Amino acid sequence: MDQHNAPASLSVREQRKIVTRLFGFAVKYHTSFLWASLAVVVQSVISVLLPHFLQYYMDTYLVRSTLTEKLIWGCALLYFLGVILRAGAQFLTTFAFNMGSEYMLEDLRRTLFAKLHRLGMSYFDRTAAGSIVSRVNNDTMSISDFMQVFLSAIIGIVSIVVALGAMFWTDWVVAVAVLLFLPVLIWAIWLYSKYSSSAYRYMRHKLSEINTKISETIQGIAIVQNFRQQGRIQAEFEKTNQQYLRSRQSMIRINSLLLAPIVSLLYTLALVAAMGLLGLHAHQGLLQAGMIYAFTTYVSQFFNPIINLMDTLSFFQDGVVAGSRAFKILDSQEYGPQQKVTKLQEITRGAVEFRHVSFAYPGGPEVLHDVSFKLEPGQTLGIVGPTGSGKSTMINIMLRFYEYGQGQILIDGIDLRNLDLVEIRQKIGLVLQSASLFYGDVNFNIRLYNNEISDSQINAAAQLVHADEFIEQLPKQYQTVLTAQGNLSAGQKQLIAFARTVVFNPRILVLDEATANIDTQTEDLIQTGLRELQAGRTTIAIAHRLSTIKDADQILVLQAGRVIERGTHESLLAQKGSYYELYRLQEQNQS
Numbered sequence: 001m002d003q004h005n006a007p008a009s010l011s012v013r014e015q016r017k018i019v020t021r022l023f024g025f026a027v028k029y030h031t032s033f034l035w036a037s038l039a040v041v042v043q044s045v046i047s048v049l050l051p052h053f054l055q056y057y058m059d060t061y062l063v064r065s066t067l068t069e070k071l072i073w074g075c076a077l078l079y080f081l082g083v084i085l086r087a088g089a090q091f092l093t094t095f096a097f098n099m100g101s102e103y104m105l106e107d108l109r110r111t112l113f114a115k116l117h118r119l120g121m122s123y124f125d126r127t128a129a130g131s132i133v134s135r136v137n138n139d140t141m142s143i144s145d146f147m148q149v150f151l152s153a154i155i156g157i158v159s160i161v162v163a164l165g166a167m168f169w170t171d172w173v174v175a176v177a178v179l180l181f182l183p184v185l186i187w188a189i190w191l192y193s194k195y196s197s198s199a200y201r202y203m204r205h206k207l208s209e210i211n212t213k214i215s216e217t218i219q220g221i222a223i224v225q226n227f228r229q230q231g232r233i234q235a236e237f238e239k240t241n242q243q244y245l246r247s248r249q250s251m252i253r254i255n256s257l258l259l260a261p262i263v264s265l266l267y268t269l270a271l272v273a274a275m276g277l278l279g280l281h282a283h284q285g286l287l288q289a290g291m292i293y294a295f296t297t298y299v300s301q302f303f304n305p306i307i308n309l310m311d312t313l314s315f316f317q318d319g320v321v322a323g324s325r326a327f328k329i330l331d332s333q334e335y336g337p338q339q340k341v342t343k344l345q346e347i348t349r350g351a352v353e354f355r356h357v358s359f360a361y362p363g364g365p366e367v368l369h370d371v372s373f374k375l376e377p378g379q380t381l382g383i384v385g386p387t388g389s390g391k392s393t394m395i396n397i398m399l400r401f402y403e404y405g406q407g408q409i410l411i412d413g414i415d416l417r418n419l420d421l422v423e424i425r426q427k428i429g430l431v432l433q434s435a436s437l438f439y440g441d442v443n444f445n446i447r448l449y450n451n452e453i454s455d456s457q458i459n460a461a462a463q464l465v466h467a468d469e470f471i472e473q474l475p476k477q478y479q480t481v482l483t484a485q486g487n488l489s490a491g492q493k494q495l496i497a498f499a500r501t502v503v504f505n506p507r508i509l510v511l512d513e514a515t516a517n518i519d520t521q522t523e524d525l526i527q528t529g530l531r532e533l534q535a536g537r538t539t540i541a542i543a544h545r546l547s548t549i550k551d552a553d554q555i556l557v558l559q560a561g562r563v564i565e566r567g568t569h570e571s572l573l574a575q576k577g578s579y580y581e582l583y584r585l586q587e588q589n590q591s
């Protein structure tokens with residue numbers, strides 16, 4: 001699984017590529033970012049004008065004692081207006097920028113989620129669910145902080161340029177002296193990005209492992225408790241948690257050492273140099289007090305944005321790493337099987353044929369060998385065989401979860417690969433052994449996201465499979481909220497899954513040990529419903545309990561991916577082969 005691979009550090013080129021791609025998402029919301037940038041310029045210009053204004057006030061009026069009361073109030077009002085205008089610009093900067101980045105993140109999360117739906121089953125076989133959650137959720141959150149770096153960068157660049165201009169305008173010799181500290185700053189930034197990239201990558205990787213552990217434990221909580229594994233899982237979790245803690249501690253060390261302290265030190269040195277030089281000029285009678293005040297303010301306006309930028313630089317590295325993880329999903333090429341649809345064709349009758357089909361899971365050995373059968377519309381096929389013989393695999397390829405290698409599968413005489421995937425998924429109804437429920441009420445769980453299905457259709461479907469009896473007993477009947485883990489019994493969940501399939505009215509029904517979780521009494525109940533459901537529909541049923549497929553028109557016995565026997569229940573019993581043995585064994589166990 002990819003979350004166990006050791007994370008490699010990102011090269012500068014890779015980092016640049018990721019930032020460019022993230023910009024690609026941001027460009028769509030350029031209006032917000034343009035407003036924010038404009039406001040930054042206004043804010044920076046006012047920040048330089050205010051000390052200049054004070055300088056003028058001090059050197060022109062204050063020193064020469066030419067102030068009148070009217071002038072004092074006038075200047076104070078003007079200064080106040082400048083401050084208010086700057087506050088307005090600051091608000092617009094933060095507001096517009098953050099709005100833009102939230103839109104961008106929403107877009108990114110949507111794109112990632114949509115991509116997940118396009119990926120094939122093999123991707124999910126390989127990737128832990130927790131790791132995917134981590135990428136779609138935590139990583140995109142980090143990209144939000146990452147956008148703050150750009151806000152600081154925009155503010156920083158504009159403020160630095162404006163402050164530099166003001167410094168040169170005031171005293172170019174001292175300005176050059178301040179500028180000499182810039183290469184040292186750039187070196188510190190370079191050093192920081194070098195060390196922090198791999199540290200952040202490791203940290204993200206550990207966070208992903210924590211998510212995976214949490215989600216796996218919750219999904220398998222019954223097994224964990226039944227096997228009394230809480231202690232071991234806790235210890236394993238603790239180990240990863242400690243690694244995560246250490247990775248964060250090392251990040252804190254890098255950040256504390258290389259970020260603010262270096263820049264603050266340089267700022268102080270530059271200020272000392274500027275004051276020294278300005279003092280020298282003042283000594284020679286070249287300077288006035290107001291000018292010294294203005295210049296030192298410009299020096300702080302030059303360094304403060306750099307300090308802020310350095311503070312947010314840690315988010316930059318974190319965001320780049322998070323971006324690289326999120327883009328891994330977008331770049332994954334593990335798509336599901338591709339269809340070749342030249343013209344839209346419908347599945348109307350429900351005839352199914354497998355012609356010499358062989359199949360291997362990606363990178364694995366062949367698990368189906370030369371499987372053939374033909375099923376007329378409305379007929380039922382039963383598939384039996386020992387565990388691992390390939391029964392579910394036959395369904396997996398028929399529903400196009402995986403691409404098959406050799407042979408042909410035909411539905412209504414049309415090659416499966418030439419049918420539209422939507423048509424396949426709409427006309428083939430699948431019920432698995434354990435039903436998946438989603439957080440939502442009973443109605444939602446039956447209609448899923450199809451709002452065209454009316455409540456009365458839901459009621460009718462539930463009645464058909466006898467699910468209505470227990471639904472009526474629920475606290476809020478069809479409005480009772482169900483959870484994925486289930487506040488229903490396994491059999492009740494299965495009845496909901498049956499109703500869900502009925503309501504979608506498929507031509508072909510696929511039941512993968514669908515009645516395995518249902519007790520014999522309930523099974524009798526739903527068998528009646530199922531018989532009605534099957535009427536006129538083709539059914540493929542995998543069953544361990546042979547009694548459930550006794551009436552099938554055709555039964556295939558699979559062993560290690562091969563059909564070893566085929567026929568009706570009676571003819572198979574008469575053959576006295578594997579099926580006969582299996583049947584006898586089950587009969588004995590029941591008596």
Ligand SMILES: Nc1ncnc2c1ncn2[C@@H]1O[C@H](COP(=O)(O)OP(=O)(O)OP(=O)(O)O)[C@@H](O)[C@H]1O
Pocket residue numbers: 125361362364367385386387388389390391392393394
């Ligand atoms: N997603 C997968 N990736 C790789 N190999 C798989 C995958 N699913 C199943 N297999 C392998 O394919 C073979 C057939 O498995 P399949 O699930 O079809 O058996 P089955 O007859 O349905 O078993 P059971 O009765 O236990 O459900 C097994 O050897 C199994 O290990």
